[in-house]
Amino acid sequence: MLIQPTRSTPKNLSQALILIVEDEHEIAAILEAYLERSGLRTVHAPDGHSALTLHQSLKPDLILLDIQLPGMDGWQVLNEIRHKSDTPTIMLTALDQDVDKLMGLRIGADDYIVKPFNPAEVVARVQAVLRRTRVQTVDTRQVIRVGDFQIDLESHEACVFKDGQAITLDITLTEFKLLECMMRTPNRAFSRGELLEACLPEGDSLERTVDSHISKLRKKIEQLGIEGVPTSVRGIGYRFGNRS
Structure with a gap:
């Protein structure tokens, strides 16, 4: 049973599209439920290759990106994305060493969340990154x-x-x-x-x-x-x- 999140998305962030890149379907489903209850839209990619395809076609407002993915890992996905866009990206991973966090930030991650996590906290971090980046993203991409x-x-x-x-x-x-x-x-x-x-x-x-x-x-x-x-x-x- 999922617990209703207590935080709600600010009005100016509603309808933002979040790309969840996660190979564990149960985790992805929990994230989808919490984000959608907070007014955000979601799309799920179970691996790196489909994540790149969805990123290209849908141009999401933010990516929640797992590192340990089958085939192409999260580092490779982020590196590919950063060659083409500055879409805000939050890394989700069980890797909790400082060197892993530093690698993500060097490649271009906007935030880093270690598993296991509180889904409500993930929503709050997503909202914070969206608030911080939404103005520059709209100006750069010129998307309404x-x-x-x-x-x-x-x-x-x-x-x-x-x-x-x-x-x-x-x-x-x-x-x-x-x-x-x-x-x-x-x-x-x-x-x-x-x-x-x-x-x-x-x-x-x-x-x-x-x-x-x-x-x-x-x-x-x-x-x-x-x-x-x-x-x-x-x-x-x-x-x-x-x-x-």
Whole structure:
């Protein structure tokens, strides 16, 4: 039986995606339960190779990485990740010698937790690292994530997370700009005029043009089984609206 964690995730950290790299399924399940009860999302990789694949495709906000993995160990996984990104990483291991901790920190680990551990403490450490790194991570990667939606401002790609998988949205540049504008302040209702000025190219001067682009964007999102995004706000315009 799992004990309900007493700490809750701060609102600005909710919906962060945590990649758990752990070959012991019971430990992974406990971590998943505690993290998800704290408002975080999780995905599990049982070995190093699948961890690298998931890291590349899902771009998690933080990695909980076991060291003693089958095949490729945690040191090798972290080394590979650090060649490509600065995703915050917390090492989980039964190795408690100072030399092991120093090795992890030298390679680029952000924290180090020794087994056996208190799952509630792991959640607290995850939240602390996320708070410390979230601003610089967003600035560096230029990624905006709200609910199940994520947009990458560098690659101009938008995706939706369903069942732990990232599904790319096939949208136009204008549709991407509309998503970006609304996702930056997802609770705000934007008038058609505001969206027209911020997102549409010169020459598209009619407010009904916004309705057309929103309708096409909404239909593409509905194909993934998500209704009402963006949300219509009567008498005003539109709001992003995804709060899952």
